[in-house]
Amino acid sequence: MDELTLLRETRIDVTPPDQSALDRGRAALLHAAATEQAAQPRRVPARPKLRWAVGMSLAAAAVVTGLVATSIVGFGTTDSAVASVLHESAEAAIRTTDPVVGPGQYLRIDTTAVNSTTTAGNDGDTSYLTIATDSLFIPANQGDEWVWARGAAKPYATFGTASEAAAAKAPAGTAELVRAAGGAFYAGSPRSGPTEAETWPTEPRALLAAIRDETAGQGVSSDDEALTYIIDTLSRNPMPAETRSALYEAAALIPDVEIQDDRATLNGRTGVAIGRTEGKANTRQEMIVDPSTGDFIGQRRVLLSPESGMPAGTTTTWTSSSTTVSDTAPEGGTPNGAMDDEGCVVTGVSEFQC
Known part of the structure; x- marks a missing residue:
């Protein structure tokens, strides 16, 4: 079950958005979080890892649902999607261990x-x-x-x-x-x-x-x-x-x-x-x-x-x-x-x- 599906189930009266809207919503939220972290100069390794909290409040759920329903007002859909993918890739690169080459290898x-x-x-x-x-x-x-x-x-x-x-x-x-x-x-x-x-x-x-x-x-x-x-x-x-x-x-x-x-x-x-x-x-x-x-x-x-x-x-x-x-x-x-x-x-x- 993806994150937005979990959030939607907290409100059964909300009409389920289509997949493209879900993708845009997730991208926008990730972009917003990444932008907040990027406000101050810092070295990449010090960047805190972005994680979803399973126990989000209903208020937070309503915010996400609103973003999805309004087609992400205030965000450039393509730009936020690119930022989300590249930020996610950057975070994964830091978490991934580079190959270790031993003596003679x-x-x-x-x-x-x-x-x-x-x-x-x-x-x-x-x-x-x-x-x-x-x-x-x-x-x-x-x-x-x-x-x-x-x-x-x-x-x-x-x-x-x-x-x-x-x-x-x-x-x-x-x-x-x-x-x-x-x-x-x-x-x-x-x-x-x-x-x-x-x-x-x-x-x-x-x-x-x-x-x-x-x-x-x-x-x-x-x-x-x-x-x-x-x-x-x-x-x-x-x-x-x-x-x-x-x-x-x-x-x-x-x-x-x-x-x-x-x-x-x-x-x-x-x-x-x-x-x-x-x-x-x-x-x-x-x-x-x-x-x-x-x-x-x-x-x-x-x-x-x-x-x-x-x-x-x-x-x-x-x-x-x-x-x-x-x-x-x-x-x-x-x-x-x-x-x-x-x-x-x-x-x-x-x-x-x-």
Whole structure:
């Protein structure tokens, strides 16, 4: 029995609202409670857990019933629903214990990624989608050797005859096994230690302000770029629970962020898709989260209107990842993978001459 059903049964003369009204009522009440807690700056871990009291008074029950019956007067339904889901996800992230990687073990991150490729043809541009999977093994001592098993990209979806022909002509992808101390793959900088996002404030408004400063002047709009930064950061596993929680709360403050699908399935995992439509970019970008665990399931971009042979509604890119602890990592590999196989010479940070 859900909470609002329990409350309604205290008054048998009230006409039961439909499910959408119940959802809006619960979202509004959660949002109101979350807003009260957010009035003063604080660090995310110190945030008290929001719980429903089973023994609510009849007066409180009447308030909730009134909110449901009046379609949540005074609340923006979509905004409050987004705030509720992301606040719930943030709270769950803090409650969830991050994977513990013992000596000699690895944090294993398996990622599946789909991307679009566009080619020019006599009849205009045409596109197709490719898919690739990879596994990253991060040692308990992050200064030790990281291992990255990168799968070859292969065609995933096409859109008509021209698209099929372009996909068939595409060069075969290359699988790689890369190994480097501190995760300094491809002559890059070591990846061990805290990320930039982990050094930023965890109070949501301060964090969003820092993100806006970091992305100023980029992208098609400041709001789109802020959400892009948050999604990209969440996609870079591993992300500590405190940082993940703060990023969820910051995303809830971005204008026009809405719930796009309350049962979105991505690579076999289901969560809530929260996103923002950006007409200038002809896309809607979404992040999929699991409010019950605080997990970031993945991200996707969806076309608003036809483009380069792809119909409106096409998911042009998506990524999904899962994290486990592994006792072993693949043997072999070199710091620069295929670059080493081809005899390329390092000329600078992440730069090669082949």
